[in-house]
Amino acid sequence: MLRTHTCGELRADNIDDTVTLCGWVDSTRDHGGAVFVDLRDRYGKTQVVFGPESGLVEEASALRSEDVIKVIGSIAARPEGTVNEKIDTGAVELRTSELEVLNKSKTPPFTPSQQELPGEDLRLKYRYLDLRRQQMQDTLVLRSKIVNTMRQYFDENDFIDVETPILGRSTPEGARDYLVPSRVHHKHFYALPQSPQLYKQIMMVAGYDRYVQVARCFRDEDLRADRQPEFTQLDLEMSFVDADDVIGMIDGLVQRMAKEVLDLDVQLPLPRMTYDEAMERFGHDAPDLRFGMELINCSDIAEKVEFRVFSGAVSNGGVVRGIKADGVAADFSRKRIDELTEWVKQDFGAKGLAWFRVEEDGSLWSPISKNFSDEELAAIAERMGANVGDIMFFIADSWEVSCKALAALRKRLGAELSLYDPATMNFSWVIEFPMFEFDEEEQRWNAMHHPFTAPREQDMPMFETEPHSMRAIAYDLVINGSEAGGGTIRIHDSAIQSKVFELLGIDAETARDRFGFLLDALQYGAPPHGGIALGIDRWVMLFGGLENIRDCIAFPKTQKAADLMTEAPGGVDKRQLRELGIKTVDE
C-alpha cells in the first residue's frame, strides 16, 4: 500500500505517529506562509498542513481541486481553538514533510464537495466525479449492504445461488425485448432476459428446491423516475411451498433488513390486503398505507341525482367516488383546483374533477352544488364524513379511470399536505390479484402476471364462466406505496396450464414454439413451486429515502436510455454489421 492510513481514521491517539496518506485534494486554503489542504478519500477528510518548516509551501500552493497526492508527515494535535468539529478527524492534522503529486487533475467541471448540485446531464457525463460525492458513496454503500444482507439471509436459509443466461430467447409476451443478433445464425436473435422466470422454474424441476440470484433484467420500455431499462432483481424460487411460505420467507427478510439498515423493529406478519380491497379503498394495487384519505364510493347516492355528470356516470356502468382532505379547504384556491382538474384530465383521461367545500354552517359549496338538493348534499356529506373546513374531490367516470385519477390525486395530496412523515416505513402485502385482464384494443385476455401463474383452487370452475373474476395465487410486497416485489405460485399441472393457454388464445403449437422446453420439463416430475422477485433498485430508493432510481445506480441511463459517459448506444463498423447479416435503414 502506498498509504499507512485512510483519510478518515486518524484521531488524538495517533498524535506523534508518522503516517502516509493518499487521496484527492478536496480544498486548499493558501495563507502565503502556510497552506492547508483537506485531503479526501472515501473514508473521510484529513487536514494536511504545509508550514514554512516543511519547505513545501510553494508546491502546496500549486495544488488544486481533485489532484491526487501522497503526503508523509507526523500527526499533531491542532492548536487550541482550531479543532474542526465538523469532521471526525478534526482534532488532529498532518504536518507534512514530503509531498508527491501522484496525478494532477484537470480543472473539474464541478467538485464533489460543492454546495450546489450541477445539472444531472453533467453529473452523468462526468459520473466518476459525481460518484465521489458523499451522498452517492452513501447510497452505493447502502446498496451493497442491502444486497449483502439479502445474500446472507438466503444463504442461511439454504438457498442456492445459480446464474442463468443473459443471452436467451425472445418471448413476445410482456415487455419489449432487447435483442442481440446472432453472428452464427443470421436472421436469428437472442433476447436479454426480462427476468429469469423460466429458468428458475426449470431449476425447481431439476430439484434445486431453493434458488436465489441477484439477476440483471432488461426491458426496452420508456423510462420513469423509478424505471431503468436494465435493473436488478433479487430473484428466488422455492419448491413444495404455498403462498404463505414465500410470504413468510420475505417477511423475515424485511424484518431483518429494517433492523440492520434502519435499526427499525418491524412486527410480523406483515399485514395483507386483497387486490380487490386495495382497489376499492385506495384505487391502486400498491397503496401507500402511511396515511388515510381513502376512496369513498358514493355511486348509490349519485345515481339518483339530477346532475347528469354524476347520475350518467353510474348509469353507464361507472362509479362516483371521492376523497376528502380534512380542514384544508382554505388552502385550495380556484387556481389550484383548476390545476388539479387539468392534471386528472390530461394524465388519466378523467372528464373532470368535481369538488365540494364544507362551509361554516356545515353546508356543501361547489360550482355544481346548485344541481343537488339539500338532502342529496347532506347524504354526500354524511357518506364522506365531512366536517367544517374539509374539501372533497370526486371523479364520476369508469371504475378504471376513477381508480387511476383518485389514486394519483390521493398520492399527490398526501405529499403536498404532509399527511405522513416521509421517513416512516410501511411494509405490506397485496394478494389475490386477478388472473386475467381484458385487452380492449386487441379484444383478448392477457395474463396479469405471467401465463404460468396458478389460479386459486376454488376459482378453477370459472375458466369458462367468468375468467375476469378468477384470482391468482399472487402476492406483491408494497413499501410506502411502491411495488417492491412480486411473485406467484406457479402452475405445475399441465391440464391447468393448457386451460390458461387456451383462454389467452395461445394455441398448442404456439405454446410449444415459445415455451416448449418449460412444458416438456413440467412433464418430468415438476414439484409444486412458487417464488418472488424483489426490485433491488427500488429497495435502495426506499431504504435510502431517494426520489430517483438513477441515484441508486452507479452508471444509469437517461430517459432516452443513453449513457452520457460512454455515449452508448453508439454506431458500429460496417464490418460488424456484415458479419451479423444486418443492414440498417434510413428513415
Added chain:
RNA sequence: GGGGCCGUAGCUCAAUUGGUUAGAGUACCGGACUGUCGAUCCGGUGGUUGCGGGUUCGAGUCCCGUCGGCCUCGCCA
C-alpha cells in the same frame, strides 16, 4: 406517440416581462497574507444566451422547427 418544465460564463443562477456594452456568486489566472477549515483582501480572463429559421426598427425574452436533460400519460405479462 401525447402533455408539461428546463437549456444564458467551466459551474449555480440573474437580466425590471421586446430596448443601451448580458450581470452576480463560485471556479480559473495573477498578486498579498503563518492557523485556516465556504479562509480573507486586491486585480484579471472568461459569453455563437443549445442549434437552425422567422416576426420586429430592435430578440436571451415572442413564434416555428430541431437537439439535449427532467417529470408524466400511453407502455412496463
